[in-house]
Amino acid sequence: MPRARDGEREARRKHRRVDCKLLAQDGESVERSQVETTDGRAAPEESPSFSSSSPKDSTGSDAEDPKDFKDNFRRIKARYAANRPNDAAQVRRESKDCCNLTVETEFCDIDDGSSRSCKAQKVALLASRSVVSLASFSDEKRIRVCSGCVIPSKGTTDTAKILTSATLVRVLNANNSVIPDVKIKVCLPNAHILDGSISMVDFHYNIAVVEVKYDQKLPEAILVSDVIKRGAVLAIGRFYDHGGVMCAQGKLRKEASTFECSELLVSSCRTTMAGVGGPLVNSDGHVVGLNFYREKHTPFISTSVILRCLKHWRKYGEIIRPWLGIKYTPLEMLPIRVLERCAYAGKGLYISYVAKGSPADIAGLCVGDVLVECAGEVLSTAPKFGAMLLDICKEHMEEDTLKGNISVEVVVKKQSDGSIARKTMSADVLSELNYYRWCIVLCVMEVNSVRLIFFTDWCTFFTFRWIDPLPVYNEVSEQFMELV
Numbered sequence: 001m002p003r004a005r006d007g008e009r010e011a012r013r014k015h016r017r018v019d020c021k022l023l024a025q026d027g028e029s030v031e032r033s034q035v036e037t038t039d040g041r042a043a044p045e046e047s048p049s050f051s052s053s054s055p056k057d058s059t060g061s062d063a064e065d066p067k068d069f070k071d072n073f074r075r076i077k078a079r080y081a082a083n084r085p086n087d088a089a090q091v092r093r094e095s096k097d098c099c100n101l102t103v104e105t106e107f108c109d110i111d112d113g114s115s116r117s118c119k120a121q122k123v124a125l126l127a128s129r130s131v132v133s134l135a136s137f138s139d140e141k142r143i144r145v146c147s148g149c150v151i152p153s154k155g156t157t158d159t160a161k162i163l164t165s166a167t168l169v170r171v172l173n174a175n176n177s178v179i180p181d182v183k184i185k186v187c188l189p190n191a192h193i194l195d196g197s198i199s200m201v202d203f204h205y206n207i208a209v210v211e212v213k214y215d216q217k218l219p220e221a222i223l224v225s226d227v228i229k230r231g232a233v234l235a236i237g238r239f240y241d242h243g244g245v246m247c248a249q250g251k252l253r254k255e256a257s258t259f260e261c262s263e264l265l266v267s268s269c270r271t272t273m274a275g276v277g278g279p280l281v282n283s284d285g286h287v288v289g290l291n292f293y294r295e296k297h298t299p300f301i302s303t304s305v306i307l308r309c310l311k312h313w314r315k316y317g318e319i320i321r322p323w324l325g326i327k328y329t330p331l332e333m334l335p336i337r338v339l340e341r342c343a344y345a346g347k348g349l350y351i352s353y354v355a356k357g358s359p360a361d362i363a364g365l366c367v368g369d370v371l372v373e374c375a376g377e378v379l380s381t382a383p384k385f386g387a388m389l390l391d392i393c394k395e396h397m398e399e400d401t402l403k404g405n406i407s408v409e410v411v412v413k414k415q416s417d418g419s420i421a422r423k424t425m426s427a428d429v430l431s432e433l434n435y436y437r438w439c440i441v442l443c444v445m446e447v448n449s450v451r452l453i454f455f456t457d458w459c460t461f462f463t464f465r466w467i468d469p470l471p472v473y474n475e476v477s478e479q480f481m482e483l484v
Helices: 002-016 020-024 066-095 115-130 303-316 336-342 382-395
Strands: 131-138 141-151 159-165 183-187 193-202 207-213 232-238 245-253 264-267 279-281 287-291 298-302 326-330 349-354 370-374 406-413 420-429 440-447 450-457 461-467 479-483
Touching: 115 131, 115 232, 115 245, 115 279, 131 159, 131 232, 141 232, 159 287, 183 207, 193 303, 207 303, 232 287, 264 382, 287 303, 298 303, 298 382, 303 382, 326 382, 370 382, 382 406
Parallel strands: none
Antiparallel strands: 131 141, 131 183, 141 159, 159 207, 183 193, 193 207, 232 245, 232 279, 245 264, 264 298, 279 287, 287 298, 326 349, 349 370, 370 406, 406 420, 440 450, 450 461, 461 479
16 A cells, blocks of 8 residues: 555656746747647647546556646647737737826716605706816826816906816826926816816815816806715716716715825715816705715815815915824724724824924824814814814914914823823924825726726835726726835
């Protein structure tokens, strides 16, 4: 019996063995007679055979002849070498049009005939009158497509201002600058295409304003100044290729966004990249936020922050805000394991990061502390704190010039001993170096029914997403790899 087992093991070794010299050979050296037929076409594909008809060794075990195995392996390798030029040519052919992004697919989930959808349609039709689509072009190629809405403006009646995302004009390498020689086209609800020009860009909150000239007064959206905390919402956009309205219904979620921006809120609306920059509206059709994009939800920046940014821009020609050097999350959005360590049941903002040497660090704030109050008001949401910081900056302006550092007084619950302390942070104006970083799509290619999406994530990595055939972009599972 031991000898029989030794013979079986030897047979298995022969079966698995691959000639190392064969692996070292280049595919181009394989004889063409083995991979081509007499008329020059590639031979039919074959697969290695390990059937019961394979030669058997003296022990009776199945084992393929090493020579046959080597021939099969050579054929497989030759087929791969023969197909490589075709695959490479297809990738090059697709990459020529990589600037014409294809992720801007349509979205809509209010056409199912339900009573809820019928109510949503009425609200969407009311709000859609001020919703437009925008496209940016460079060197005659379309770079990105976004949505936007017409906002109230003071000035001439033949000029309209459109609020959208700065993603529309941000350079592809995610730096805080506008695409050189960018041209903007705006698709109105009546399908008219107009030329647009950049009026304002803020790369910190990733918002922008585009101006268009039109001989008619365009309907303007109503922007809500308070932070929305609950209720049903609609994410609305417009598709650039045909000018049709798009709408997704959802509700607010008590969860933090995966983007770096602390002031973002999240809704359950399922949109696509075409909805970026479009309005998030409440049940009255009033705008409560500006949408961004994630696969399974829609992050948005509250209009309470946007309205203050617009006021700063109109009055000072820039947006002035303090740099505190902290990142924070509302307590209601924290997982239970973090809340247990926090040991605070009230409202507030949990500090998840403190930059070394920052105003917050100098004032004694630490990770785990909770911001309870600012300027005598309870901090219930992150957008509220962001809006308050913009208001505090206005108080430090004198004749449109900032006088000294910006003092921010807060009440903090210390995690170390559970005490309540009052802290004052002396902050400088936020510089571009400390802007929030945003994820930017670079290009999309589809090769052999597999969609490849390349984008920058947090400005430091190129990320490759492998998405296998997708009828609807936001309903697919994804795999991620970081390419340094």
